[in-house]
Amino acid sequence: MWAIIKKELKTYFFSPIGYVFIGLFLAMFSIIFYITTISQGAITYQYVFFYSVMYIVVFIIPLLTMRMFSEERKNGTEQLLITSPRSMVAITLGKFIAALLVIIITELFTLVYLAIMYYFKAPAIMTVLTTMFGFLLLSMTYISLGMFISSLTENQIISGISTIAVFVVTWLAPNISTNLIAISLIDKFYPFATGVFPITETISLLSITVMFVLLTMIVMKRRKLVK
Amino acid sequence: MIEVKNVTKKYGNFIAVDNVSFTVNDGEVVGFLGPNGAGKSTTMNMITGFIEPTEGTIEVNGYDILKQPLKAKKKIGYMPEGVPLYNELTVKEFVTFMAELKRVPRKERKEKVAKVLYEVGIEDVANKLIRNLSRGYKQRVSMAGALIGDPEVIILDEPTVGLDPKQITEIRQLIKKLGKKHTVILSSHILSEISQICEKVIIINKGKIIAVDTPANLEKKTESKNVILLTVEDNKNNMEKLNKDIPEILENKFIKNNDDGTKQYMISSNIEFDLRKKLFEILPKKDITIFELKNAEKSLEDAFITLIDTNTREREKEKEEENKKTKETGKEDKNKTEKTIKNEEKKKDKQKKKETTDKEKVGKKIKEETKKQEGGKK
Numbered sequence: 379m380w381a382i383i384k385k386e387l388k389t390y391f392f393s394p395i396g397y398v399f400i401g402l403f404l405a406m407f408s409i410i411f412y413i414t415t416i417s418q419g420a421i422t423y424q425y426v427f428f429y430s431v432m433y434i435v436v437f438i439i440p441l442l443t444m445r446m447f448s449e450e451r452k453n454g455t456e457q458l459l460i461t462s463p464r465s466m467v468a469i470t471l472g473k474f475i476a477a478l479l480v481i482i483i484t485e486l487f488t489l490v491y492l493a494i495m496y497y498f499k500a501p502a503i504m505t506v507l508t509t510m511f512g513f514l515l516l517s518m519t520y521i522s523l524g525m526f527i528s529s530l531t532e533n534q535i536i537s538g539i540s541t542i543a544v545f546v547v548t549w550l551a552p553n554i555s556t557n558l559i560a561i562s563l564i565d566k567f568y569p570f571a572t573g574v575f576p577i578t579e580t581i582s583l584l585s586i587t588v589m590f591v592l593l594t595m596i597v598m599k600r601r602k603l604v605k
Numbered sequence: 606m607i608e609v610k611n612v613t614k615k616y617g618n619f620i621a622v623d624n625v626s627f628t629v630n631d632g633e634v635v636g637f638l639g640p641n642g643a644g645k646s647t648t649m650n651m652i653t654g655f656i657e658p659t660e661g662t663i664e665v666n667g668y669d670i671l672k673q674p675l676k677a678k679k680k681i682g683y684m685p686e687g688v689p690l691y692n693e694l695t696v697k698e699f700v701t702f703m704a705e706l707k708r709v710p711r712k713e714r715k716e717k718v719a720k721v722l723y724e725v726g727i728e729d730v731a732n733k734l735i736r737n738l739s740r741g742y743k744q745r746v747s748m749a750g751a752l753i754g755d756p757e758v759i760i761l762d763e764p765t766v767g768l769d770p771k772q773i774t775e776i777r778q779l780i781k782k783l784g785k786k787h788t789v790i791l792s793s794h795i796l797s798e799i800s801q802i803c804e805k806v807i808i809i810n811k812g813k814i815i816a817v818d819t820p821a822n823l824e825k826k827t828e829s830k831n832v833i834l835l836t837v838e839d840n841k842n843n844m845e846k847l848n849k850d851i852p853e854i855l856e857n858k859f860i861k862n863n864d865d866g867t868k869q870y871m872i873s874s875n876i877e878f879d880l881r882k883k884l885f886e887i888l889p890k891k892d893i894t895i896f897e898l899k900n901a902e903k904s905l906e907d908a909f910i911t912l913i914d915t916n917t918r919e920r921e922k923e924k925e926e927e928n929k930k931t932k933e934t935g936k937e938d939k940n941k942t943e944k945t946i947k948n949e950e951k952k953k954d955k956q957k958k959k960e961t962t963d964k965e966k967v968g969k970k971i972k973e974e975t976k977k978q979e980g981g982k983k
Contacts, residue, residue, distance in 0.1 A: 381705030385691070392693045454689030458750065461653040462706040463679040602657045 382464070382472025383479070390442070390480055399441050400484050406434045411491050423492060423501045424509040424571040431516060431567055436545040439517065442477045443524025444538035447598070451532040460602070470595045474525060481517045485510060505573035512570025515583040519563055520545065522590035529597045606631050607652060607758060607788065612661030614647055614812075621647045622658070623812040629805075631757075634784035636803035637792035640913060644812040645792040646686050649762050652790070653683040665758055679707070682756035686763055688747040692736040696727055699735055700749050707754035717753060725749045725779065741772045748776070752783070759783055761791040765798060777802055808912055815916045823912075833880060835870045836863065836897035843891040844870055850887050853878045867896050 390396035407430050414425040450456040459469050488510075495501055524541040531537050551558035552565060559565055566583055569576035607629040614622040622644040629635045637645045650656045652663055654670045654677065663670045668677035691699055700718050709717055722728045725745045730738060735746060744767065751759055764780065765773045780802050783789055793799055799806055800820040808816040808823075816823060837844065848854050853874045860869040874880050881898060888895055 381702060384705070385694075385702050388698065389691065389693050453692075454685060454687050455691055457650075457653075457655050457683070457685040457689055458703070459706070461655050461678060461681065461683045461685075462703075463675045463708060464706060465675060602655070603659075 379464075379468040379472045379475070382459070382469055383476045386473055386476030387479060389445075390476065395441060395445070396480060399438055399480060400487065402438050402441075403430075403434055403484050404487055406430065407488060407491070410434075415495065421495060421499050421501045423495055423506050424573075426488075426491065427509045427513050428568075428571050431513060432549070432564060435513075435517060435520060436549060437542060439520045440524055440538045440541035440545070442480055443521055443528050443541060444534045445528070446473050446477070446525050447529040447594070448532050448534045448537045452534070460598075466595050466598050470525075470591060470598065474521060474591055477521045477525070478518060481514065481521070485514065502573060505571070508570045508573055508575055511575075512567050512579075515570075515580060515587075516563060516567045518587045519583045519590075522587040522594070526590040526594045526597070529594045606664075606666055607790070608662075608664040609648070609652065610662050610664075612648070612651060612658045612663060614644075614651060614656070615659045620812055622651070624661075625809075625812070625814050626661075627807055627814060627817055629788055629790060631788055632784070632786075633805055634780070634789045634791075634803045635805045635807060636799035637790065637807050637809060638794070638796065638799050639792075639809035640794065642811075643809045645809060646762055647812075648809070649683075649760055649790065649792060650685075653681055653760055654678055655683075655685075680757045682751035682754065682759045684747050684751040684759075684761045684764060688740075688743050690735045690743060690746060690750075693734070695732050695734055696738070696742075696746050696749075697722070697731045699746060700753055703750040704753045707756075709754045717755075721749045721753050724752065726775065740767045741769060744768060744772075744776070748779070756787070758788045758790070761789070763792055763794075765793065765795070773798075810913050810916045811920065813916075815912055831876055831879060832871060832873045832901040833884070834860075834897075834899050834901050835872055835884065835895070836867050837870065837888065838867050838894040838896060839892075841892055843893055844868070847872075847887075847891075850891070851880065851883055853880060853883075871901070 390399075407426065410429045410433070411426050414420065414429060415422065447456070450459065460466075492501075492506065523544060524537075527541045527544065528534075528537045531540075545563075548561050548563045552562045563583070563586070566579045569579050609628070610626050612622060612625045613620065625644075625648060637648065639645050647656070651658050652665065652670065654674050657671060665677040666680045668680070670677045691702070694702065697718065700721060701714065704714050704718055719728075722731055725748050727742060727745050727749060730742055735743065738746065744764070748761070748764065751761065761780070765776050768776060777798065780789060780791065784802070784804075791799075791802070804819060806816070806818060806820055806823060807814060844857070844859070848857055854872055855875065856871070856873045858871045858873075860871055862868055872880060872884070881900075884898060885895065
C-alpha cells in the first residue's frame with residue numbers, strides 16, 4: 379500500500395494538481411478568513427472552516443478525486459496495478475490515503491491563520507480542534523464519494539463535474555425539503571463547529587466513507603468480469 | 606508453467622475467446638499469433654488476472670489466478686498492449702515503483718532496478734520524464750517494468766509494435782536471452798518475428814485455437830504440394846512435353862524468360878513425390894540443361910494465411926448450415942414472412958463481403974510489414 383501512496387503523492391506534486399489544489403484552497407481560505415474574522419474583529423476560528431467547507435471544498439475536492447481511477451483507466455495503467463501482486467483493497471486504500479494526505483497537508487497550512495489569530499487573542503481551543511477534525515472527516519467522505527465516481531468513468535471531466543454535481547445536490551437538498559436533511563453531508567459538519575465532539579455525526583461520516591471506499595473496490599473488482 | 610483449461614470469455618452475446626486450452630512449459634518461448642481481434646490480448650489479460658474468464662481455469666506455476674491471485678501474479682511480469690506508463694514519473698522512478706509493487710525487498714531494490722535498466726538499455730534516459738521519451742524508449746521502459754523482480758513468467762503483448770528495425774532486432778535478442786531463464790509468452794501479428802524467436806506457436810482466429818505447433822512443423826503441415834522452381838536452357842521447347850515423361854507432375858507452368866536466354870518454370874507435384882531426382886535424370890536426355898533447381902519454400906506467413914483462411918471458411922460453412930436450419934424452421938413458422946428472410950439473406954451477403962475484404966486487407970498488411978522488417982534488417 380505504501381508503494382501506491384508514494385506514487386500517488388508523486389503524481390499530485392510532480393504535476394500541477396497538488397499545487398493548484400493547495401493554492402486555490404489557501405487563496406479562498408484567506409478571503410474567508412478576512413471576511414469572517416479580521417474585518418469583523420471576531421475571534422471565531424470555526425467560522426472560517428464553516429464557510430470554507432461550504433464554498434471551497436465542494437468545488438475543489440473533485441480536483442483531487444477526478445483523476446484517481448479515470449486517468450488510470452484511460453491510460454491503461456490500471457493494468458499495471460491490477461496485474462501486480464497487490465489486492466484491490468491495498469490499491470483503493472492507497473489512493474484514498476494519498477488524497478487524504480494532501481488534505482492533511484492543506485490543513486496544516488491553515489495553522490498559519492490560527493497563529494495570526496493567536497497573536498490577537500487565543501480562540502477557544504476545543505472548538506478549533508473539533509472543527510478541524512470535522513473538516514477532515516467531511517473531506518474524507520467527499521474523497522471517498524469522488525473516488526467512487528472516478529471509478530465509474532474513464533473520462534476525467536465527466537468524473538469531476540458529476541462529483542461537483544453530487545456534492546452540490548447533497549449540499550442544497552435540505553433547502554428543497556427538510557426530509558432530505560439526511561443526505562446532506564455539510565449538515566453533518568455543523569455540530570463540529572460548536573466545540574462539542576458529536577459522536578453521531580462522526581460515526582455517520584465515517585460509515586459513509588467506508589461505504590464508498592467499499593463500493594469503489596466492488597466496482598473495480600466487477601470491472602474484471604465486464605471488461 | 607501455465608495451464609489454460611477450457612477458457613471462455615463472453616461479452617454479452619459476443620464470444621471473444623471460445624473454449625481455449627493450452628499449456629506452456631517452463632522455459633518455453635511461445636508466440637501467440639492471430640489477426641487483429643482474434644483474442645490474443647484477451648487471452649493474455651486473462652492469464653495475468655486483469656480480466657476474469659467467463660468459464661474455465663488458468664493456473665500459473667500451480668496457482669489458480671482466480672483463487673490465489675496474489676501468489677499467481679507474483680510469478681508474472683506483464684507488458685500490456687499499448688505500453689501504459691505513468692508519464693509524470695521518470696524512468697527510474699517508474700521502474701522503482703514497479704519493483705515496490707512487486708515486493709522486491711528494499712535492500713535489493715536499487716541494485717535490481719539498475720540491472721533491469723541496463724538489460725533493456727535505458728540507463729542513459731533513467732532520469733528523464735517518461736512523457737518526453739520516444740515510442741521505442743517507452744516500449745523498453747514498459748518492458749523493464751515487466752522484467753523487474755525476476756518473474757518466472759513473462760508475458761509481452763506485441764512487444765515490437767512501433768519500433769524501428771534496429772530496435773526490433775534488439776528487443777528480439779533480449780527476448781531470446783530471456784527465454785533461457787524464463788517462460789515467455791508473446792503475441793504478435795508479425796510472422797517472421799514469431800518464427801525467429803519462438804519455439805512454439807499458438808495460432809488463434811476468432812477466439813479459437815486453430816493450431817499449436819513449432820514454426821517448422823506448421824510450415825510443413827500446411828504444404829499440400831511440392832513446388833520446384835526450375836531454370837533451364839531449353840532450345841527445343843521440350844519442357845512443355847515434360848508431363849508425358851514424368852506423369853507425377855501436377856502442374857508445369859512457364860514463369861518467365863530470363864535475359865541470358867534461360868527460362869524459368871514452376872513444377873508442382875503431390876506432397877509424397879520428390880521430383881528433383883527424376884528431373885535431374887530425365888531433363889538432360891531431352892536436351893534440356895539445368896541451370897538452377899530449388900524447392901520453393903513455404904514461409905510461416907503462407908502457413909498462417911492458409912490456416913486462417915480455411916478456418917474462417919469452415920466457420921462460414923457452419924454458419925450457413927445453421928442459417929439453412931433456421932430458414933427451414935422459419936418456413937414452418939407462418940408468422941415469419943418471406944420478406945424478413947430475404948432481408949436476412951441480404952444482410953448475411955453483405956457481412957460475408959465485408960469479411961472477405963477485411964481478410965484480404967489483413968493478409969496484405971501482414972505481407973507488407975514483414976517485407977518492411979526484412980528490408981530493415983538488411
